[in-house]
Amino acid sequence: MARLNVNGAVREFEAEEDTPLLWVLREQLGLTGTKYGCGIAQCGACTVHIDGEPARSCVRPVSTVTAEQKIVTIEGLSKDGSHPVQKAWAALDVPQCGFCQSGMIMAVAALLKEKPNPTDADINQSITNICRCGTYNRVRAAIKVVAQGGNTRSAGLAIQHADGSTT
Amino acid sequence: MSRGDIDTPAKAVANPSRRRFLGTSAAAFGGLMVGFHIPFAGTAAAQGGTPPEINAWVVVKPDDTVVIRIARSEMGQGSLTGLAQLVAEELDCNWAKVTTEYPTPGQNLARNRAWGNFSTGGSRGIRESHDYVRKGGAAARMMLVQAAANEWQVPAAECRAANSVITHGPSNRSTTYGKVAEAAAKLTPPTDVALKDPKDWKIAGKRLARLDTVDKTTGAQIYGMDLKLPGMLNAAIKDCPVFGGKVRHFDAAQIQNRPGVKKVVQVGDSAVAVVADTWWHAKTALDALTIEWDEGPNAKASSAEVAQMLKAGLEANDAVVGNQNGDVRAALASAARRIDAVYSYPHQNHATMETMNATAKWTPERCEVWTPTQNGEAALAAASEAAELPASKCEVYKLHLGGGFGRRGAVHDWVRQAVAIAKEMPGTPIKLIWSREEDMTHGRYHPITQCKLSAGLDKNGNVTALHMRISGQSILAGVFPQNIKDGKDPVVFQGLNPPGPEASIGYGFPNLLVDHAMRNPPVPPGFWRGVNLNQNTIYLECFLDEIAHATKQDPLALRRKLMANHPKHLAVLNAAAERAGWGKPLKKGVYRGIAQTMGFGSYVAAVAEVSVSDDGVLKIHRIVAATDPGYALNPQQIEAQVEGSFVYGLSAALYGECTLKDGRIEQDNFSTYPVMKMDEMPAVETVIVPSGGFWGGVGEPTIAVAAPAVLNAVFAATGKRIRDLPLKNHSLKRA
Numbered sequence: 042m043a044r045l046n047v048n049g050a051v052r053e054f055e056a057e058e059d060t061p062l063l064w065v066l067r068e069q070l071g072l073t074g075t076k077y078g079c080g081i082a083q084c085g086a087c088t089v090h091i092d093g094e095p096a097r098s099c100v101r102p103v104s105t106v107t108a109e110q111k112i113v114t115i116e117g118l119s120k121d122g123s124h125p126v127q128k129a130w131a132a133l134d135v136p137q138c139g140f141c142q143s144g145m146i147m148a149v150a151a152l153l154k155e156k157p158n159p160t161d162a163d164i165n166q167s168i169t170n171i172c173r174c175g176t177y178n179r180v181r182a183a184i185k186v187v188a189q190g191g192n193t194r195s196a197g198l199a200i201q202h203a204d205g206s207t208t
Numbered sequence: 209m210s211r212g213d214i215d216t217p218a219k220a221v222a223n224p225s226r227r228r229f230l231g232t233s234a235a236a237f238g239g240l241m242v243g244f245h246i247p248f249a250g251t252a253a254a255q256g257g258t259p260p261e262i263n264a265w266v267v268v269k270p271d272d273t274v275v276i277r278i279a280r281s282e283m284g285q286g287s288l289t290g291l292a293q294l295v296a297e298e299l300d301c302n303w304a305k306v307t308t309e310y311p312t313p314g315q316n317l318a319r320n321r322a323w324g325n326f327s328t329g330g331s332r333g334i335r336e337s338h339d340y341v342r343k344g345g346a347a348a349r350m351m352l353v354q355a356a357a358n359e360w361q362v363p364a365a366e367c368r369a370a371n372s373v374i375t376h377g378p379s380n381r382s383t384t385y386g387k388v389a390e391a392a393a394k395l396t397p398p399t400d401v402a403l404k405d406p407k408d409w410k411i412a413g414k415r416l417a418r419l420d421t422v423d424k425t426t427g428a429q430i431y432g433m434d435l436k437l438p439g440m441l442n443a444a445i446k447d448c449p450v451f452g453g454k455v456r457h458f459d460a461a462q463i464q465n466r467p468g469v470k471k472v473v474q475v476g477d478s479a480v481a482v483v484a485d486t487w488w489h490a491k492t493a494l495d496a497l498t499i500e501w502d503e504g505p506n507a508k509a510s511s512a513e514v515a516q517m518l519k520a521g522l523e524a525n526d527a528v529v530g531n532q533n534g535d536v537r538a539a540l541a542s543a544a545r546r547i548d549a550v551y552s553y554p555h556q557n558h559a560t561m562e563t564m565n566a567t568a569k570w571t572p573e574r575c576e577v578w579t580p581t582q583n584g585e586a587a588l589a590a591a592s593e594a595a596e597l598p599a600s601k602c603e604v605y606k607l608h609l610g611g612g613f614g615r616r617g618a619v620h621d622w623v624r625q626a627v628a629i630a631k632e633m634p635g636t637p638i639k640l641i642w643s644r645e646e647d648m649t650h651g652r653y654h655p656i657t658q659c660k661l662s663a664g665l666d667k668n669g670n671v672t673a674l675h676m677r678i679s680g681q682s683i684l685a686g687v688f689p690q691n692i693k694d695g696k697d698p699v700v701f702q703g704l705n706p707p708g709p710e711a712s713i714g715y716g717f718p719n720l721l722v723d724h725a726m727r728n729p730p731v732p733p734g735f736w737r738g739v740n741l742n743q744n745t746i747y748l749e750c751f752l753d754e755i756a757h758a759t760k761q762d763p764l765a766l767r768r769k770l771m772a773n774h775p776k777h778l779a780v781l782n783a784a785a786e787r788a789g790w791g792k793p794l795k796k797g798v799y800r801g802i803a804q805t806m807g808f809g810s811y812v813a814a815v816a817e818v819s820v821s822d823d824g825v826l827k828i829h830r831i832v833a834a835t836d837p838g839y840a841l842n843p844q845q846i847e848a849q850v851e852g853s854f855v856y857g858l859s860a861a862l863y864g865e866c867t868l869k870d871g872r873i874e875q876d877n878f879s880t881y882p883v884m885k886m887d888e889m890p891a892v893e894t895v896i897v898p899s900g901g902f903w904g905g906v907g908e909p910t911i912a913v914a915a916p917a918v919l920n921a922v923f924a925a926t927g928k929r930i931r932d933l934p935l936k937n938h939s940l941k942r943a
Contacts, residue, residue: 056488057467064488068442073434074427076610078561079644083878086561115427122426130425134417134844137852138284139424140431140561140610165887171878173561173611174284175855177889179848200844202417203304 044108047072048117051108058104062096063087065103066114074115074143078171085170088144088151089114095151115143118150125191126150129183132193132208134200137174145170149184158188260393262351264311264322265295265344268389272372274301276345278308279316279323280333281582282420283612284852285907286845287333289418293841294338297412298345298404301385302372308419313584314603328582329617329735331808331905334841338903343401348392350401352385355392359383406839406900415844420608432565432580432607437637440567441470442487443629444494445640447479447650450503450871451730454478457500463493472497473632481629487641506730506871514656514729514868515552521679521725522550522660528694528726530701534719536664539673543664547758549751551661552932553743555731555866556654557873557881562610563647564622567639568630570595575602575627580609582617590620594627613856614735618687619652645876652734653866653873655681657700659747664719669759671770673719676704676747682726683740686733700724702740703805703912704748707774709902711741711807713748714777715770731868737856738911741807746861746933749803749916754929763802763920764790776836776899777804780811783897784834788815798829801920803913810904811836816890816917820925824941828858828890828918833910835894838902847894849906854892857914859883865934882936 042053047070054069061080066072066089075098078086082097089098090113091106106112118124122131126149129135136142145168152159152167159167164184172180182196189195193208200208259269267275276295282288292308316323324340349369356374357364360381367376375382406413423429448454458480460472468489475481480499484490521527540546566579568591575595581587584606592599604623609616626640642650657680664673682697691697702711704722713720736742752770756763764785771778781804790800797819804813817830833850840846863882867874875881919930926940 060488064486067434068486068488071436072427073430073436076431076562077433077641078563079878081644081877081879084561118426122422127425131422134421134848136284136421136424137286137848138561138609138611139420139429142424143427146425168886171561171883171885173559173613173856173859173883175852175884175889176848177855177884177886178851178892181886181889198844198847199415200417201415203306205304208417 043103045103045106045112046108046110047112048114056103059102061099062089062101062103062106063098066098072114072116076140076143078141083171084141085148086141086144088147088170090147090151093151093154095148115147118146124150125187126153126183128191129186129193132200133179133183133186133196133198135176135179135183137176141170141172145172145180149180153184153187159184260389262348262389262392263344263397264319265341266299266348268352268385270386270389272302272384272386273305273307274299274372274385276306276308277311277323279311279326280337281326281328281584281606281609281612283328283582283609283616285333285849286418286842287328288420289416290334290841290845291337291341292419293412293416294334294342295345297409298342299349300369300371303411303416305372306419310606312603312605313588316585317588317599326584327586327617328612329614330739331907331909335809335903335905342403346401346403347397350398351392351395352388354395355388356383359388359391412841413839414842416842418845429608431562431610432567432578433562433610433641435567435578435607435639437567437569440637440639441483441485441633442490443481443483443626443638443640444487444490444643445475445479445481445625445646446494446499447646448501448503449649450501450506451732452506453504453871454502455480455499456502458497463497466493466496469493471632473629475625475628479625481625481640483629483633483638487639491643503871509730509868509871511867511869517727517729518552518656518658518679521727522658522677524679524725526725527677527723528696529721529723530698531704531706531713531722532720534673536673536675536719536721539719540662540664540675543672544667545665547663547665547755549661549754549931550658551747551750552658553656553746554864554933555656556736556860556864557648557651557866557875558613558615558736559648559881559883560611560613560615563642563644564615565639565641566623566626567637568626569635569637570627570630571634573601576605577603577623577627578605578607579623579626580607580616581620582609582612582614586618587620587623590623591627594624595631613737614739615652618735648876648881649873651866651873652687652732654736654742655683655733655740656729656731657681657743659743661747661751663751663755665755665759669761671717671755674717676722678722678724680727681733682728683733683735685726685728687735695726697724697726700740701744703744703807710809714774714804714806715767716773717770729868730871731873738908741805741909741912742857742860742915745803745805745912746916746919749805749913750919750929750931753801753920753923757923762791767804776811777806779899780804780834780836780897781813783895784813784815784832787834787893787895788817788832790815799921799924801917801922801924803916803920805909805912807909807912808905809838809902810906810909812909812913814910814913814917816921818918818921818925820922820940822942824939826922826935826940828888831890831892831917833892833894833913834897835906835910836897836899837904837906838898838900840896840898843896846896846906850894850910851892853908853910854914855884855889857911858918861915861918861933862888862935
């Protein structure tokens with residue numbers, strides 16, 4: 042039995058040492074929010090946090106992560122979707138198909154932790170996740186919403202939500 | 209419907225966001241996911257009882273929750289929300305209490321296709337079902353009102369419905385949809401159903417938030433790849449890398465003892481699959497297996513050979529006509545000036561973020577498939593055929609799609625494979641997932657074509673004749689050969705058709721000939737978001753730009769002259785040009801390009817502003833895009849589709865190319881098939897100019913103007929005319 046600390050809990054599992062962390066998360070631990078997109082760290086759909094740093098879990102052998110290191114997946118970013126990045130994403134209807142968005146959100150959350158008010162150049166450099174639906178402009182708008190303290194109206198999208206609010 | 213069969217995950221995969229908090233917290237802290245109690249919780253069945261179905265489209269629960277049935281697939285394009293808006297508008301229900309669910313293809317079959325067509329491609333989700341889904345909503349409203357009127361013993365005409373509340377003014381009584389739903393469900397459906405005037409819309413036409421967003425921000429959304437069934441095993445597959453090749457030999461014993469491996473099976477005559485406890489075990493075992501291939505007749509096929517074949521088609525005599533007026537050959541012969549150019553467009557992979565996958569369970573009596581599909585009915589047909597069981601003994605459960613773009617619509621090759629593997633292990637659910645490499649090298653590719661354009665001009669630079677000879681691949685020949693009539697694939701001519709409601713050319717030429725010499729290379733074609741509108745618009749719009757520059761005319765002015773009899777095309781072109789400030793000075797080093805087209809029922813135009821550095825680096829600064837979709841059902845989602853269309857269209861223009869070597873596709877992952885990322889994404893301003901009276905799609909048409917607007921701007925910036933894509937193969941460096 043090997044151990045990992047995932048989303049604040051110690052989890053036991055069995056897998057060969059060279060199994061990518063992604064597949065341990067998805068298949069051994071049942072955390073399917075983290076996605077397989079390319080398997081070669083090109084697309085970022087598999088992004089998780091390891092000790093607060095964004096990591097592409099599809100190329101990270103599970104044996105290189107110790108039981109002491111803290112892994113956070115999209116399921117553990119917040120208990121109830123209330124992380125500022127998740128809230129901005131929902132307010133601006135960022136996702137289309139949504140498949141890349143777990144990784145996108147994890148990459149953005151890590152960026153904003155390091156740089157709470159990133160420039161466009163910072164965003165371009167750090168957010169290299171692939172989205173085939175083409176949500177990039179809303180991703181950028183949502184990052185700026187978070188940087189500006191969560192003022193969702195600042196994006197100017199005028200989206201009407203079912204609860205009567207407008208963002 | 210699926211009510212009552214709680215053991216199948218058929219329903220409500222389009223998760224209503226209102227269940228989100230329950231699902232999220234469970235997913236985050238509940239640990240190992242067993243079965244599907246999390247994503248499928250909260251369905252009618254799970255809550256017990258049978259809420260009344262008012263009609264095929266509308267279920268109303270006692271708590272006034274309205275479940276709207278959605279026949280088309282949601283793959284990111286927003287149709288799920290848009291279709292719900294249409295039903296809810298006519299239903300006059302409380303939008304805050306709307307949820308959705310997919311009826312299954314099997315149910316559609318059993319109920320004489322009560323939900324009509326499931327096909328979700330060609331931007332037809334809304335434009336081809338708006339009428340009957342609105343009528344479904346209106347009929348349900350009439351029945352609910354009638355039920356209340358019956359209860360109160362008053363004429364229905366005296367009752368009003370709004371926001372899921374029915375009131376009878378004269379007696380000052382009111383009730384809710386949930387309270388009368390059961391009685392309403394027993395009434396005879398009305399035959400005469402009137403629809404609202406769009407100017408009275410309160411839900412349709414509004415910038416409403418999508419119904420399916422929140423679960424996509426928490427990891428709770430279950431895609432096909434995420435499905436887990438009790439007792440399920442996982443499969444990885446390798447199809448012959450050469451199109452048309454076969455398996456010659458493999459020795460299962462070579463990998464039988466690897467961890468988790470359960471079975472090694474040949475699938476059809478061309479593929480080998482490994483079934484294991486986990487997909488990672490299956491995939492790594494398959495990678496370790498030596499497979500000898502019989503590479504067949506295409507073993508030496510190459511892109512150069514294909515290009516040669518297409519080039520010959522440009523001058524061949526076996527072309528079929530798609531559009532013509534006047535006498536092009538005579539007009540070209542007598543023209544004061546003639547301009548010719550040859551363009552080409554390569555194969556492209558859809559590269560959906562979620563690779564192809566399906567879970568299948570087969571027994572001699574029944575076959576069930578869970579899969580992300582753009583066409584549940586086509587998936588059911590494929591499952592039935594592969595299972596060798598009648599469709600009535602099969603079922604397909606549509607799961608959320610991690611992208612579609614046409615790959616998951618017409619051909620369900622991955623479903624056939626999953627069923628074939630499941631047949632080898634009766635009773636065990638098998639989840640087949642394609643690796644990215646498998647997905648890239650076994651696509652259904654955007655067709656490859658070349659186009660020779662010849663224009664005749666009079667001495668004043670007016671275009672008197674245009675001949676467009678298209679040579680190349682037919683999608684229908686590869687996908688629906690039965691639809692080829694007299695050697696003609698009408699889809700080839702998208703955007704170049706005679707005047708009419710679909711994909712019509714926006715210009716009047718005194719003499720016009722558009723014809724096609726079909727040349728099909730050994731690469732399977734498919735419908736790729738935007739389809740043939742993509743390259744046809746590049747050909748025509750870039751060539752018109754060439755004519756404009758060659759005759760020293762403004763590209764916009766030249767187009768306007770040719771568009772006198774095409775007011776809808778012209779209005780959208782003008783809308784884009786005006787917003788972009790066409791003709792006004794730009795920052796030094798920034799240049800504009802313009803393009804327009806019509807397809808999938810909508811009129812679109814774009815202006816691009818670009819600069820090119822001395823060392824050839826292209827920067828796209830700004831795009832202005834105008835769309836006339838007739839009616840704008842949800843403007844904020846139209847904007848999302850337009851922005852996304854530039855990512856898809858510009859990824860293709862800048863990078864997209866699948867090349868053939870030794871019968872194989874050379875690009876096998878995003879490392880060799882790059883796509884646009886955040887750093888290259890321009891600002892996009894979307895101008896929606898709905899002129900009413902028709903319904904056009906918005907998921908695809910804008911893709912077609914992305915490349916030509918940018919390529920025309922690149923010419924303005926550099927004097928370099930790019931006639932064969934992608935742009936990455938060209939240097940834009942200043943000489």
